[in-house]
Amino acid sequence: MLFGLLLTLDIVSGADLDPNGLRLCFTSISKIQDLSGQNRTAVPLNLPEDTEYLDMSQNPIQELTGEAFSKLHHLCFLKMADCGLTEISPRVFDKIPFLKILNLTLNKLSAIPDLLLPNIQILDLSYNFYRSYQLPKAYKNQKNLELFVLGSANATSVHLSDFDPLQNVTLQHLILGAETKWLTYESGALAKLQHLQEISLKATFCEKMNLLDLILADLNKTQVTAMRFHRSISVQQDSMVFILLEPISVDSLSKRFIGLRSILKQKTYLEWPKEEHKRQVFWASLKAMLHRADKFMVLKEVALAISETTPLINAFEDSKDDTF
Numbered sequence: 001m002l003f004g005l006l007l008t009l010d011i012v013s014g015a016d017l018d019p020n021g022l023r024l025c026f027t028s029i030s031k032i033q034d035l036s037g038q039n040r041t042a043v044p045l046n047l048p049e050d051t052e053y054l055d056m057s058q059n060p061i062q063e064l065t066g067e068a069f070s071k072l073h074h075l076c077f078l079k080m081a082d083c084g085l086t087e088i089s090p091r092v093f094d095k096i097p098f099l100k101i102l103n104l105t106l107n108k109l110s111a112i113p114d115l116l117l118p119n120i121q122i123l124d125l126s127y128n129f130y131r132s133y134q135l136p137k138a139y140k141n142q143k144n145l146e147l148f149v150l151g152s153a154n155a156t157s158v159h160l161s162d163f164d165p166l167q168n169v170t171l172q173h174l175i176l177g178a179e180t181k182w183l184t185y186e187s188g189a190l191a192k193l194q195h196l197q198e199i200s201l202k203a204t205f206c207e208k209m210n211l212l213d214l215i216l217a218d219l220n221k222t223q224v225t226a227m228r229f230h231r232s233i234s235v236q237q238d239s240m241v242f243i244l245l246e247p248i249s250v251d252s253l254s255k256r257f258i259g260l261r262s263i264l265k266q267k268t269y270l271e272w273p274k275e276e277h278k279r280q281v282f283w284a285s286l287k288a289m290l291h292r293a294d295k296f297m298v299l300k301e302v303a304l305a306i307s308e309t310t311p312l313i314n315a316f317e318d319s320k321d322d323t324f
């Protein structure tokens with residue numbers, strides 16, 4: 001059904017439309033405006049007022065000021081990736097209260113923008129230039145936030161109060177980091193995200209593996225049921241450990257979790273033991289695993305060591321008859 005829809009839209013517009021944008025914001029092709037890569041220096045003021053989906057990516061727009069979206073009250077999806085944006089005036093989104101998806105990745109924002117977006121569900125501010133992860137206070141009002149992507153190569157430290165505004169928000173998935181090295185992590189920072197369910201960490205720690213210990217201890221205090229580590233072990237490029245606190249079969253995942261499905265089809269993962277006392281073994285094993293260079297070897301060792309308590313599942317077996 002969705003596949004058919006995507007195909008139709010592709011033919012009509014010849015464009016790469018955002019799958020989440022289509023899922024959350026699509027009502028009619030006539031309400032989609034794809035103006036990406038057109039060498040425009042500003043958001044046009046004469047766009048149809050019923051526009052719901054707007055892609056302005058890869059246009060040289062350095063600043064977003066006051067009236068840019070003043071007539072686009074129905075906007076639900078906005079993407080301005082790779083525009084060289086350096087500044088966003090705080091009130092620029094005031095007139096678009098129904099915005100659900102905002103993607104400002106790959107710009108040059110020197111601070112995390114102070115945005116008031118009460119209905120936002122997916123927010124991508126990754127690969128910008130900010131030097132701190134300190135979130136503006138207004139982020140506490142983003143009660144519907146599901147996926148938050150945050151990361152800057154210039155931010156090398158995480159401070160205790162950085163994520164405070166999100167402490168009461170039921171965030172499903174946080175993707176944090178920009179594939180660069182972190183120098184400091186203040187213990188307790190991620191523990192504040194009490195309702196966090198899944199985290200993907202894109203950071204390297206090099207010799208500072210104690211940072212990872214602090215992070216794991218903090219995540220143990222949240223509701224995180226899945227973690228992904230991208231390149232967290234410097235020796236191997238593509239190290240990834242996936243931990244699931246509840247067993248799930250690939251087939252039971254809805255199609256919206258495309259990324260998760262593809263990982264489960266390829267990777268081996270550890271299952272979180274139900275019994276409290278066995279969890280200690282699990283955490284100890286996980287730490288040992290992350291401290292060592294050769295993931296597969298260590299994984300096998302860990303598997304043998306805790307095979308009585310924690311069944312190791314190889315998802316390959318499930319994937320043969322998967323039609324996705």
Ligand SMILES: *[C@@H]1O[C@H](CO)[C@@H](O)[C@H](O)[C@H]1NC(C)=O
Pocket residue numbers: 039
């Ligand atoms: C983009 O527009 C500028 C003027 O605004 C012009 O100088 C430049 O050649 C244009 N680039 C392309 C690729 O069209």
Ligand SMILES: *[C@@H]1O[C@H](CO)[C@@H](O)[C@H](O)[C@H]1NC(C)=O
Pocket residue numbers: 020081103104105122123124147149
């Ligand atoms: C934001 O846009 C970039 C560039 O197109 C894309 O790779 C990324 O997946 C988007 N972010 C989200 C959360 O969809």
Ligand SMILES: *[C@@H]1O[C@H](CO)[C@@H](O)[C@H](O)[C@H]1NC(C)=O
Pocket residue numbers: 110129130131153154
């Ligand atoms: C962030 O890093 C980029 C690339 O190294 C640099 O050009 C930019 O000036 C830095 N910005 C800040 C705010 O530190």
Ligand SMILES: *[C@@H]1O[C@H](CO)[C@@H](O)[C@H](O)[C@H]1NC(C)=O
Pocket residue numbers: 140164165166167168
């Ligand atoms: C979160 O909720 C607690 C308890 O109701 C409250 O004390 C705290 O100020 C709230 N924090 C934010 C950032 O809203």
Ligand SMILES: *[C@@H]1O[C@H](CO)[C@@H](O)[C@H](O)[C@H]1NC(C)=O
Pocket residue numbers: 216217220221283284
């Ligand atoms: C995880 O949290 C439990 C208490 O909720 C604690 O007993 C245990 O030591 C923690 N494990 C680690 C590795 O921090």
